[in-house]
Amino acid sequence: MVSNGTDAVLVEDTFPFNPKSDQTEVKVTVTCLGIGCIPVEVDGRSSKILGRRSLKPVTLSMDDVVGCRIKDKDKVDINSARLDIVAYPHHKVFASKRTQRRKEVVTLTFKKHDSYEENVRMAKDWSTLIHSLAKGHGFQQAQDITNSEGTPSSSKVLVLVNPFGGTGRALKMFLEKVVPVFTDANIEYEMICTERQGHAKEMMMTLTLTDYYGIIIVSGDGLVYEVINGLMARDDWKTAIKTPLGVIPGGSGNALCSAISHSAGEPFLSEPVLPASFIIAKHQPLPMDLVAVDTAEGRLYSFLNVCWGIIADIDIESEKFRSLGMARFTLGTISRLLGLRRYRGRISFLPVGEYRPKEVTASMKRSKSEVAPPGKSTRNVKKSQSLDMTTDTQLQVDTSGEPGLDEVGMDNAAIENSGHVVTEAGDAVNGSETTADDASPHVNGCAVDSMTSELPGLTEPVPSSWVTIEDDFVLVLAMYQTHLNSELIPAPTCTFDDGLMHLIIVRASITRTRILRVLLAFQEGREVNDDAAEVVCVKAFRLEPLTDRGILTVDGETIKYGPVQAHVLPGVARVMALDKSQV
Numbered sequence: 373m374v375s376n377g378t379d380a381v382l383v384e385d386t387f388p389f390n391p392k393s394d395q396t397e398v399k400v401t402v403t404c405l406g407i408g409c410i411p412v413e414v415d416g417r418s419s420k421i422l423g424r425r426s427l428k429p430v431t432l433s434m435d436d437v438v439g440c441r442i443k444d445k446d447k448v449d450i451n452s453a454r455l456d457i458v459a460y461p462h463h464k465v466f467a468s469k470r471t472q473r474r475k476e477v478v479t480l481t482f483k484k485h486d487s488y489e490e491n492v493r494m495a496k497d498w499s500t501l502i503h504s505l506a507k508g509h510g511f512q513q514a515q516d517i518t519n520s521e522g523t524p525s526s527s528k529v530l531v532l533v534n535p536f537g538g539t540g541r542a543l544k545m546f547l548e549k550v551v552p553v554f555t556d557a558n559i560e561y562e563m564i565c566t567e568r569q570g571h572a573k574e575m576m577m578t579l580t581l582t583d584y585y586g587i588i589i590v591s592g593d594g595l596v597y598e599v600i601n602g603l604m605a606r607d608d609w610k611t612a613i614k615t616p617l618g619v620i621p622g623g624s625g626n627a628l629c630s631a632i633s634h635s636a637g638e639p640f641l642s643e644p645v646l647p648a649s650f651i652i653a654k655h656q657p658l659p660m661d662l663v664a665v666d667t668a669e670g671r672l673y674s675f676l677n678v679c680w681g682i683i684a685d686i687d688i689e690s691e692k693f694r695s696l697g698m699a700r701f702t703l704g705t706i707s708r709l710l711g712l713r714r715y716r717g718r719i720s721f722l723p724v725g726e727y728r729p730k731e732v733t734a735s736m737k738r739s740k741s742e743v744a745p746p747g748k749s750t751r752n753v754k755k756s757q758s759l760d761m762t763t764d765t766q767l768q769v770d771t772s773g774e775p776g777l778d779e780v781g782m783d784n785a786a787i788e789n790s791g792h793v794v795t796e797a798g799d800a801v802n803g804s805e806t807t808a809d810d811a812s813p814h815v816n817g818c819a820v821d822s823m824t825s826e827l828p829g830l831t832e833p834v835p836s837s838w839v840t841i842e843d844d845f846v847l848v849l850a851m852y853q854t855h856l857n858s859e860l861i862p863a864p865t866c867t868f869d870d871g872l873m874h875l876i877i878v879r880a881s882i883t884r885t886r887i888l889r890v891l892l893a894f895q896e897g898r899e900v901n902d903d904a905a906e907v908v909c910v911k912a913f914r915l916e917p918l919t920d921r922g923i924l925t926v927d928g929e930t931i932k933y934g935p936v937q938a939h940v941l942p943g944v945a946r947v948m949a950l951d952k953s954q955v
C-alpha cells in the first residue's frame with residue numbers, strides 16, 4: 373500500500389473505522405500516510421456522504437499534510453482517543469484542467485487500551501511524528517521525534533495585517549481564510565493590525581523577536597518593505613533579519629507572494645490565499661537575497677526590484693486606481709503606451725560572467741573618442757536626429773505615432789552616432805573578459821558579497837571592472853524576484869538566493885508595438901526577445917538618470933529621483949517558501 377524498499381514504514385497499526393469496528397491498516401512512512409480503507413472528510417463532508425461507499429485505500433502525501441489535532445473526548449466511547457490528520461491535496465477543478473488544494477481530514481480512533489490516558493498517549497505519539505514529517509523533517513525512526521531539529525524555539529508567529537492593503541479586505545480575508553488553515557496546522561499566532569504607514573517598521577525596530585518564530589505579513593509588498601527595513605535598522609540586524617517572513621496576499625501587487633507561490637509550484641490564480649496559507653503552514657524557511665540600495669537620501673534594503681521608466685510610471689501613476697486591484701496596471705499600461713516617454717541616463721553594472729551587449733552593432737563600430745571613461749558623462753557625444761529629441765531634455769512625452777527606429781528609418785550608421793555608449797575597462801567594445809569568479813567577489817577591493825562591504829560613494833566613479841552604457845531608455849528594471857506583481861514575470865529564472873540581480877534594459881529605439889511584445893513576454897514569463905532589450909545578470913549596478921524629472925521606485929515605493937546604486941546581500945533574509953525540488 374504505502375511502503376516500498378526506499379520508504380520504510382515508521383509506524384503502523386490497525387484502526388476501527390466504523391462503530392462495528394471493521395479494522396483497517398494504517399502506515400506512516402517519511403513521505404506518506406497509507407490507509408487501507410477509511411472515510412475521509414473532503415471540505416468538511418465525509419466521503420461516505422459524498423457517495424464513495426465502496427471506499428478505496430487512501431494515500432496522503434506528507435507534502436500535503438499540514439498537521440494533526442487530538443479531538444475532544446468522545447461522549448459515548450469515553451476511553452477512545454481520536455486524532456484528526458489534516459491535509460490539503462490538489463483536486464481537479466470541475467470542467468477545467470486546473471487543480472486546486474482542498475481540505476481532507478482523516479480521523480484515526482485509538483481504542484486498543486482500556487484507559488483514555490493510554491489511548492491519548494498513543495495518539496499523541498502518532499501526532500508528533502506526523503506533524504514533524506509534515507514539516508519536512510525526515511525522520512527515519514519514530515523515536516527521533518523527541519529531537520525534532522529545526523523546531524522553532526517560540527511556538528507562535530506574529531501576524532501583521534494592513535486593513536487598508538489592496539482592496540481593503542485583508543483583515544476579513546485573514547480571519548475567514550487563513551485562520552482555519554493555521555488552526556489545522558497548529559499554528560499559534562498573535563495578530564496586530566497596522567494603524568498607519570510606518571507602523572510596521574517602528575514595531576520591527578523594537579520587537580522582542582524571540583517571542584516569535586516568524587512574522588506573517590497580510591498585505592502587499594509595501595508592508596513587507598517596512599518589515600525588512602525595520603529589521604535592518606536594528607543593532608542586532610544580522611540575526612533579526614533571519615526571522616522567517618511569510619506573506620499572505622492582501623495587497624494589490626503582491627509580487628513577493630506571487631514569487632513564493634510560483635517557486636512552490638502553486639499557481640497564483642483566482643484563489644491565491646489558500647496556497648499562501650498552506651506554504652506558511654509547511655514552514656520551510658529558505659534563504660532570500662536582499663539588495664542594499666544607496667540613494668541620495670541614504671540606504672534602503674530592497675527585496676523586489678529597482679525600477680525606472682515605463683513600469684515605474686505605470687505603477688505609481690495608477691496608484692489612484694488602487695481599488696481596482698490588478699486592473700489598475702492594465703489601465704496604467706494603456707495610458708503610458710499612448711504617451712510613451714524616453715529617459716536619458718547612464719547605467720553602470722558589474723556583470724556576472726562575460727557581458728555581451730545585445731545592441732552591439734552600433735557599439736562595435738564606434739570610434740574610441742565616443743567611448744566614455746567609466747563614470748564620465750558622454751552627453752556631448754553626437755546624437756542622431758531622432759535621439760536628439762530626448763537629449764538634455766526633461767522627461768519627454770512622445771505623442772507621435774510609433775516612435776522608434778522602425779519609423780524614423782535609422783540605420784546602423786545613424787545608430788553609430790546616436791549616443792549609445794558602452795564603456796568597459798580594458799577591451800570595452802569587444803566585451804568584458806570578466807568571469808563569474810572574477811566578477812563576483814571584488815569591486816575596487818571591496819567584497820561585494822560581504823554584508824559589510826560598500827560600493828564607492830554615489831558621486832565617485834564606478835569601479836573600472838564595471839560596464840557603463842549611456843543612452844535613451846524606455847525601461848531599466850533590476851529584478852531579484854521572478855514577479856513584478858501577480859501577472860508579470862519579468863525574471864522567470866530568478867531564485868530567492870541566487871545572489872544576482874536580473875537587470876532588464878530596454879532602449880528607446882524600441883517601438884510601442886515591440887514594447888507591448890516585451891510586456892507580453894513578461895506576462896507569459898518568457899524570455900524577452902527584442903534587439904532593443906537585454907537582460908544582464910549583475911552583482912551591483914549604478915543608475916544615473918540624466919533627465920530632471922521621472923519616477924524611480926524601489927520595491928514599488930517612490931524614491932527621490934536621482935542616482936542610485938545597489939548591490940546584492942546574498943541570502944541574508946529568510947522567507948517562508950517551499951522548495952519545489954523537495955516537494
Ligand SMILES: Nc1ncnc2c1ncn2[C@@H]1O[C@H](COP(=O)(O)OP(=O)(O)OP(=O)(O)O)[C@@H](O)[C@H]1O
Nearest residue numbers: 537538566567568591592593594595623624625626
Ligand atoms: N493602517 C494603515 N493606514 C494607512 N496606511 C497603512 C496602514 N498600514 C499600512 N499602511 C501602508 O499602506 C501602504 C500600502 O500597503 P501595501 O503595499 O501592503 O498594499 P498595496 O500597496 O495594496 O500592495 P502592493 O504593494 O503589493 O501593491 C504601505 O506603504 C503601508 O505602509
